Each structure stands twice: as structure tokens, then as C-alpha cells.
């Protein structure tokens with residue numbers, strides 16, 4: 001059983017605790033720290049979490065094996081480095097960092113100090129996405145040619161003026177940090193690293209806060225192409241469709257973490273004019289948050305690294321940086 005501390009007890013920090021507390025055999029939350037303890041006092045009492053005075057106090061506590069960071073984006077990489085130096089394992093919410101260099105530094109600190117660093121890309125634990133991965137691995141989809149994705153919703157209206165989510169240094173490129181990075185991670189899980197982006201990002205619906213209308217063309221090192229849109233001043237929806245040389249697979253819906261349906265359609269090679277009916281597969285409901293936390297705990301027990309300096313989570317931050325640069329310079333950006 002890994003004893004964890006939750007850092008940042010806002011909306012998502014509480015959601016992560018609720019997903020695992022009393023339900024998991026591999027991780028439990030024993031402590032926590034947050035900017036305004038009074039706001040989290042009732043929640044902490046209900047969940048049996050000891051609120052501590054500061055992040056530093058948590059890092060010095062021998063009863064804490066790991067910290068789970070659910071704090072504003074710009075704080076993540078420094079908090080990871082501090083935890084690594086204190087010998088604590090870290091699970092950090094997405095995005096791991098806001099630029100390639102600081103994110104890589106955080107991953108290097110984790111490797112240097114021998115701690116496990118996990119990241120909150122919970123879509124990888126969706127059964128439907130895992131099935132698409134299997135369809136690619138066993139050849140049912142053929143070669144991945146193209147991926148379309150979008151992840152949209154009314155985030156721009158959810159937060160009042162002055163909220164950290166609206167700050168340019170916390171949410172650059174509109175919905176990318178809140179939503180788009182999930183789709184980028186899912187795309188790289190299915191098609192490998194992205195090596196080129198051409199992005200545009202505008203503020204069309206309201207005159208304060210972050211951009212609300214962001215879209216981009218993507219190129220993958222393996223040759224596939226893709227595009228992604230994230231509109232954060234519209235109704236909730238997400239969708240991803242993978243086009244392979246033998247057929248396509250599509251997943252998505254309105255409730256982004258509770259869609260357990262996969263639709264697939266393959267080519268009839270014996271009769272290419274035969275338009276096969278799509279096949280719908282339904283999966284059991286699972287908590288992707290509990291699954292990602294338990295996977296993190298299992299990796300600690302096995303001594304297996306999760307995020308590495310060369311891995312997808314650092315690449316994701318490099319792609320985010322390229323998207324920000326591309327949208328501000330109106331040019332195509334190639335990644336090394």
C-alpha cells in the first residue's frame with residue numbers, strides 16, 4: 001500500500017482522492033496540502049486526510065511515500081524537482097510542464113533521484129482506446145494513416161475573470177492545456193511521436209481570458225497525419241477517429257471520461273465496393289483515475305520508471321510549446 005499526499009485540493013485533487021480512497025488496495029491518501037486549507041477542511045475530514053501546513057512539510061514527512069500534484073500548471077515542474085530531491089515519488093496532473101526544457105529537467109530529476117514520476121494522462125486507461133491500440137498492434141486497422149480529434153466544452157465560461165485558468169502563462173493556446181494535451185497524448189499512444197505542427201488560436205467568444213478557438217495540423221515521425229481542434233466556448237464533446245489502411249475506429253461522446261463505446265469499420269478486401277456496417281463494442285465502466293493511480297503505485301512497488309526524459313509526456317510538452325509558437329508566429333514548427 002502506497003501512502004500518498006494530495007497537493008492542491010481543488011476540483012481535480014478531490015476527484016483523484018475520491019476515485020481511490022477506500023477503494024484501492026495499492027494506494028491511499030494519508031495527508032495533503034493546499035493553498036487555502038479552510039476550503040478543503042470538510043473534504044479532508046470526510047476522507048481521513050491530515051492537512052499539513054505546507055508542501056515542504058509534506059516532503060519532510062517520513063510517513064508519505066508519494067505526492068499527487070493537482071496544482072496550477074506553472075507549478076508542476078518545480079514541485080516535481082523538489083519531490084525528487086526529497087526522495088518522494090510523484091504523480092503529477094497534466095500537463096507535466098508548459099515547455100520542453102523545464103519538463104525534461106523534471107523528468108531528469110526523477111531519473112537521477114531514482115523516484116517514479118507518473119502523469120495524469122488517464123485517457124490511456126480507457127478500454128476503448130486500449131482496444132484501438134490492440135487493433136493497430138495485431139494489424140486489424142492496417143497502417144495508421146490519419147487521426148482526427150477534438151475535445152471541446154464550455155471551459156471559457158466556467159471560470160471567473162482573474163481565475164488562474166485564464167492566465168496566459170497557465171493556459172497558453174486556449175484549450176490546449178486543459179483539454180488538447182489529452183488528445184495529443186492519446187494520438188501519440190496510437191501513432192507515435194509528433195514531429196511537426198501548424199496551429200492557429202484565437203479569442204472569438206469573450207474578450208478576457210485565454211483563447212477559445214484553437215486548431216492544428218499534425219505530422220507524426222512515423223508518417224501519419226492528424227488534426228485536432230479544441231474549442232472552449234461551446235457545448236461539451238470529444239471525439240477521436242483513427243483511419244488505418246484497413247479500416248477506421250472511432251471513440252467519443254459528451255461525457256469525456258465515461259464513454260465506453262468503440263465503433264469500428266473495416267474494408268472488405270474480397271469486395272471493395274461492399275460498404276460494411278460499423279461494429280459497436282461496449283466496454284465495462286472503469287475509473288480511469290483509479291486505474292492510473294494504481295498503475296503508478298504498482299510501478300513504485302516494482303521499481304519501474306513511468307515518465308522518462310525521452311518519453312511521451314516530455315514530448316507532449318515539446319509539442320505544446322511548438323503549438324504555442326506556431327499559433328503566435330503563423331508558421332509551421334518542426335520538432336527535433
Ligand SMILES: NC(=O)c1ccc[n+]([C@@H]2O[C@H](COP(=O)([O-])OP(=O)(O)OC[C@H]3O[C@@H](n4cnc5c(N)ncnc54)[C@H](OP(=O)(O)O)[C@@H]3O)[C@@H](O)[C@H]2O)c1
Pocket residue numbers: 007008009010011012013034035036039069070071072073093094095120121122164177178
Ligand atoms: N485529467 C483530467 O481530466 C483533469 C481534469 C481537470 C483538471 N486536471 C488538472 O488538475 C490540475 C488542477 O486543476 P483543478 O481543476 O483541480 O484546479 P482548481 O480546482 O483551481 O484547484 C487547484 C488547487 O491548487 C491550489 N493552488 C495552490 N497554489 C495556487 C495558486 N498559486 N493559484 C491557484 N491555485 C493554487 C488551489 O488552492 P485554493 O483552494 O486556494 O484555490 C486548489 O486547491 C491541473 O493540472 C489540471 O489541468 C486534470
